[in-house]
Amino acid sequence: MASDSATVSPRTRGEKLxxxxxxxxxIAIPISCIxxxxxxxxxxxLAALSMITLCAAFACWPKLFIxxxxxxxxxxxxxxxxxxxxxxxxxGLTVLRGFVELAA
Incomplete structure (x- = not known):
């Protein structure tokens, strides 16, 4: 496991941005909801929570946009x-929200 972390290159300035x-x-999504x-x-x-998880997915993978x-x-x-x-x-949250909308 330690050998895996040694081969990871540091993130560039663009990836950090x-x-x-x-x-x-x-962070802005829950603040605007509050x-x-x-x-x-x-x-x-549920929609706000699913959008937060989508932001987290893209934050973990900045090379997709660079x-x-x-x-x-x-x-x-x-x-x-x-x-x-x-x-x-x-x-999962999007599917759960769909079921909530169908039940309402």
């Missing part, structure tokens, strides 16, 4: 583990 931007969006004067809505809360040429054949093989978990949560 993209990651910081997605983290800022993920400051709004709308009543609590479970479906809207690299001009992506090899789409090996795209799924190069997704980082944290990004895979966040994308899975996003899909």
């Amino acid at each position: 993209v990651t910081g931007g997605w983290i800022a969006i993920a 400051l709004s004067n709308a009543t609590f809505d479970f479906s809207a809360s 690299a001009p040429m992506l090899n789409f054949r090996t795209l799924c093989d190069s997704v980082p583990r944290g990004s895979q978990i966040a994308m899975s949560l996003f899909v």
Whole structure:
């Protein structure tokens, strides 16, 4: 496991900027929900939570927005583990919100 971390190259300034931007969006979503004067809505809360997980997925994988040429054949093989978990949560929360909307 230690040998894996030794081969990881440090993030570039652009990758840090993209990651910081997605983290800022993920922080702005709950703040805007708290400051709004709308009543609590479970479906809207699920939507906000799923958007936060989507921001986390992109924050874990900034090369997606920086690299001009992506090899789409090996795209799924190069997704980082944290990004895979966040994308899975996003899909699960989106499906759950769909069921909540159908039940309402």
